[in-house]
Amino acid sequence: GIQVEQSPPDLILQEGANSTLRCNFSDSVNNLQWFHQNPWGQLINLFYIPSGTKQNGRLSATTVATERYSLLYISSSQTTDSGVYFCAVVAAGNQFYFGTGTSLTVIP
């Protein structure tokens, strides 16, 4: 199946800092989503972004499908942004392949 790699694996930020999380995938994709897994384990949809750029408040995402990567930007980070960020892709079929995640800790 398709390989999905995320970097960095771990990130520690001071509150108010900006960050960029990266997702690389090994094949063409039809769907890409970013999720935030909160400390209770819930997967929160952030973006459905198979291509292009989207923004939602302090978060934005860009997917360059032809170069097989996606970026998630977090600006002015807050402690509530802490958790694990996953990207997930769909190539053929109907299954998501999840990346290994970036664990973000925002300290006050």
Add this chain to the structure above:
Amino acid sequence: EPEVTQTPSHQVTQMGQEVILRCVPISNHLYFYWYRQILGQKVEFLVSFYNNEISEKSEIFDDQFSVERPDGSNFTLKIRSTKLEDSAMYFCASSVLGARQETQYFGPGTRLLVL
């Protein structure tokens, strides 16, 4: 906003017991999915279900697992004889169209612990 719900939120069972995890997908959705996440690892696809049959399944989804849509609202995952390694968070998801075409919406998960 409509959401996927799952019950129970936590379940503890003895090895060898059968468990049934329940999900209520969003009402107008047609595609349903189960995923699992072993503690500290990434989320893994188990099975997708459309038009009352399995459309795709992973290697993890062996004969110990089964899915069913017993009525118009529920979608269940059954594990026939649980093993220690089945301990994980199980997520249900649903979408109107197939996963290639739009967002999948995930439920809050059921945390299963097999002793």
